[in-house]
Structures are given as structure tokens and as C-alpha cells.
Amino acid sequence: MGDPVCVAVVANDPMLEAGATSALRSCPDLSVVTPGEPAVVTVVMVDSVGADELAAVRATRSAPHRPEVVIVATDVDPGAAQRAIAAGARGLLRRKEATPVRLARTVLAAAGGDCTVPPDMLNRLLDGGLLGDRDLSAAGGWSAAGLSDRERAVLSLVADGHETSEIARTLSYSTRTVTTVVHDITRRFRLRNRAHAVAYALRAGLL
Incomplete structure (x- = not known):
């Protein structure tokens, strides 16, 4: 720590x-x-x-x-x-x-x-573009690419404000797995951070 x-x-x-x-x-x-x-x-x-x-x-x-x-x-x-x-x-x-x-x-x-x-x-x-809004069409967009069940479960807990270690305990994953899932989402959709990923998922109705 x-x-x-x-x-x-x-x-x-x-x-x-x-x-x-x-x-x-x-x-x-x-x-x-x-x-x-x-x-x-x-x-x-x-x-x-x-x-x-x-x-x-x-x-x-x-x-x-x-x-x-x-x-x-x-x-x-x-x-x-x-x-x-x-x-x-x-x-x-x-x-x-x-x-x-x-x-x-x-x-x-x-x-x-x-x-x-x-x-x-x-x-x-x-x-307003204040969370780094981007055109996702080049990346396929949320609706086209979607989220896996694991990604949706992790993002749902992120949206509720849980830390990585709490998410890992709740889903019986390692902290490394949780970190990798979030990283993969932000990289795939070219997002800035966890909050940006949650914002897009909520906006697209995936959470």
C-alpha cells in the first residue's frame, strides 16, 4: 500500500x-x-x-x-x-x-x-465535450461492438464507485484481471479513463 x-x-x-x-x-x-x-x-x-x-x-x-x-x-x-x-x-x-x-x-x-x-x-x-467526447464510428461504436458479460459486470461496479480491489472481490477476479478489463475497454473505444467509459456505456444503454 x-x-x-x-x-x-x-x-x-x-x-x-x-x-x-x-x-x-x-x-x-x-x-x-x-x-x-x-x-x-x-x-x-x-x-x-x-x-x-x-x-x-x-x-x-x-x-x-x-x-x-x-x-x-x-x-x-x-x-x-x-x-x-x-x-x-x-x-x-x-x-x-x-x-x-x-x-x-x-x-x-x-x-x-x-x-x-x-x-x-x-x-x-x-x-459539451468536457469528458473528451469522440466520434466512435471509426471504432465500431458501442452498439456495434457491444460489451461482454464480464466487461459489463466490471463497468457496472465501476459506475457504482467501487475500487479495483472491491470489484475483484465481488466478481472473484484478480485485481490484475479487473485492471486489464478496464484498460481493454478504454483502449478499444479510445476513451480517456474509467469515468469516460462508464459515461459512454450509460449513454448507450448498456448499463
């Missing part, structure tokens, strides 16, 4: 900051640091995603250590999600959906280069 991922929490409400900090500290793969200390990921707790919040995302991303940003918002619509991702946010959660497990998974995904957004917002982000 590698070193824990350093994560900072920024919130105007001290109670929200304390709650998010407590939730993140429950994950052994994360280490919470104080704002201003170098962090791989910064969690920003806001009520809504407006101009001030987007400016804060850009400012955080331009800091010397360039942390990834995960936004946890009380209220966020697809348009706000689109603007947040365009501003540089790597993850987005509604506060009511931000359980300790889901928040930790979103932070770890951001640290690993994946972008996590609520499933109902994926189409809007794909239409």
Missing part, C-alpha cells in the same frame, strides 16, 4: 468543514491536511456553483502544487456541473449524496486522474 493521498477541505461553514474532515479521516487511504498545506486534492464545500465558486476552483487549480478539486454542493444542476468541470473541477457531488464512502471514492478517483460526476449529468457533459 502506498502513502495516503493528502486532501484538504475548504468550507465557509465550520460545521460542514468538520463533518467532511471527519468523513475523510475515516478512510485509511486519505490523510487530511490543513488548508494551505500541500494537498493532492482539495474538497470545496459550497451551497451552489456560481461565479465566486468557479473563481475559487480556478484559483485552487493555479496554486503552486496544483491540487485537483472536488466540489460538494447543496444544489447543482447540469449547467453548473458543466461550468465547474470546464473551470477545472475533477469531481462533483451533491451534498445529499456525499456519504463518507462516496466522498472518499470521489477524492481517490480525482487523485488518480478520473473525473466523477452524478450519472444524470453525464450526457450534458458529453454533449
